[in-house]
Every structure is written in structure tokens, then in C-alpha cells.
Amino acid sequence: MTYLITGANRGIGAEMRTQLQSRGDTVIGTHRDAPQDGFLQLDVTQPADFDKLAQGLQGHKIATLVCNAGVYLDKGEDLETGYPQDMWAATFAANVTGVFKTIQTVLPFLESGSKIGIISSQMGANAKASGGSYIYRASKAAVLNLGSNLATDLKSRGISVGIYHPGWVQTDMGGDVAAITPTQSANGLIARLDDLSIQTSGTFQNWDGTPHPY
Structure with missing residues (x-):
């Protein structure tokens, strides 16, 4: 099967790529910087990059799309003086709009059962x-809503959507004291995707x- 993973150059995305390849799956990874071997360039905040992504996917059918790319810019911000407007815009561009545009761009390469x-x-x-x-x-609340509504709209096409909390993971975002390793998180997420079906979509x-309450 062919997987497309955004943000596959480090952290959870990189570990998912490694584990999937080790079991024989084909993985197309994206990286926000200049193209590298085995990666397509995609900065999910740059509209022009989605045209490049579509070009790079020509001839492929994607069994599973993993929207992994995201940012956490406001860690430690102060309520009285922090949270500037440009930080809101940058976060939503990556974590919400970027997810939607990725899915919208990849839709022509998905089919029933994807x-x-x-x-x-x-x-x-x-x-x-x-x-x-x-x-x-707020950005992650928005993408939860996005995912559940996409699940509704894509069900008629036979495309299932799952939304996942990856755990508190020892990555640049989670820090060294986090509870689980990228290997553990990736292994669990792959199992969740394997189990995902149109009956469990959303x-x-x-x-x-374990189920997570909204």
C-alpha cells in the first residue's frame, strides 16, 4: 500500500515512515524545506506548494494519507502580554488550513477504501x-471539528477519516520528559490506521x- 505522510522528516512522522517501510509499504513523505531524496517539498502554509504536491503525486493512488505536519508556537506564552496576532495566524495556517488544503489536494489520488x-x-x-x-x-479543537465533518462528507465516497491523539511524545514538541517514545506512538498510530474503516470513520x-472524548 502507498502512504502519504506530511512532516515525515522528523519526530512521529519520521518514525511512522520507517516502520511502514520496514513492513513493505510504500511511503511518500513530505518535508517543508527544499526537496530531499525520498521526500516531496510541502510547506502546508504556502499555497504554491500544494500545486507542486499534486504534480509529484501524478501516477499514484494513495491508500492512506496521514496529516501529521503541525506547529506548537505558543508554549509558555503569558496571558497578559503574549499570544500575538501573527502567532494565531501562523498556527491556524499550519494546523487547520494546512490540513484542509492537504486533504483537498490529495482527494483526486484517493479512492473508495482509502x-x-x-x-x-x-x-x-x-x-x-x-x-x-x-x-x-484552539487550532487542535478546530481540526477535530474539521476531521469529524470530513468523515461525514467523505463517507459516501468510501473514504474513512480518523482523528488521533499521538500521546505525549519525546519529540522537539513534547520534550525529553514526555511519557512515550516516537517508536511507541508511531506503532500505535499505524495500528489505529490499520483498524480504521468506514464503520468507525469520524x-x-x-x-x-482507547477512545478519547471530544
């Missing part, structure tokens, strides 16, 4: 309203398969 996995976060759930990181939380799950 799957879309959106890597979100428990920080976007109302059930985890522990305060702070307002921009990141699900919001943790990396380990």
Missing part, C-alpha cells in the same frame, strides 16, 4: 481544558486505541 488520519491532540478536546496554550488548543482515539 483512509485519512489526522494527527490532532488531546489539547483540542473540551475534556482536557487545563488552561494555557490557547492558540495551539473516531477520535488515543494512540493506544
Whole structure:
């Protein structure tokens, strides 16, 4: 099967790429900087890059699209003085608009039975309203809503959509003291995508398969 993973050059995306290739799947990865061997260039905040992505996918059929690329820019921002407007715009451009534009661009390369996995976060759930990181939380809440509504609209095409919390992972974003490794997270996310079906489309799950409340 052929997978397309955005942000596949590091962290969870890189580990998913490695694990999928090791079991014999074909993986097309994207990288936001200049093209590298095995990667297509895609900065999800740059409209012109989506045209390049479509060109690079010509001749391919994608079994599973993984929307993994994202940013967390407001960690540690102060309520009184932080959270500038340009940070809101940059975060939503990557975490929400970028996800939608990726899916919109890749739709012609999907077919009945294809799957879309959106890597979100428990920080976007109302059930985890522990305060702070307002921009990141709002963007992940938006992409949760986006994913569940796309699941509704794509069901008639036979395309399933799953939304996943990858866990608190030892990456640049999660930090060294996070609870699980990229290997553990990627292994769980791949299992979730393997299990995803049109009957379970719209699900919001943790990396380990437990359901996550919205």
C-alpha cells in the first residue's frame, strides 16, 4: 500500500515512515524545506506548494494519507502580554488550513477504501481544558471539528477519516520528559490506521486505541 505522510522528516512522522517501510509499504513523505531524496517539498502554509504536491503525486493512488505536519508556537506564552496576532495566524495556517488544503489536494489520488488520519491532540478536546496554550488548543479543537465533518462528507465516497491523539511524545514538541517514545506512538498510530474503516470513520482515539472524548 502507498502512504502519504506530511512532516515525515522528523519526530512521529519520521518514525511512522520507517516502520511502514520496514513492513513493505510504500511511503511518500513530505518535508517543508527544499526537496530531499525520498521526500516531496510541502510547506502546508504556502499555497504554491500544494500545486507542486499534486504534480509529484501524478501516477499514484494513495491508500492512506496521514496529516501529521503541525506547529506548537505558543508554549509558555503569558496571558497578559503574549499570544500575538501573527502567532494565531501562523498556527491556524499550519494546523487547520494546512490540513484542509492537504486533504483537498490529495482527494483526486484517493479512492473508495482509502483512509485519512489526522494527527490532532488531546489539547483540542473540551475534556482536557487545563488552561494555557490557547492558540495551539484552539487550532487542535478546530481540526477535530474539521476531521469529524470530513468523515461525514467523505463517507459516501468510501473514504474513512480518523482523528488521533499521538500521546505525549519525546519529540522537539513534547520534550525529553514526555511519557512515550516516537517508536511507541508511531506503532500505535499505524495500528489505529490499520483498524480504521468506514464503520468507525469520524473516531477520535488515543494512540493506544482507547477512545478519547471530544
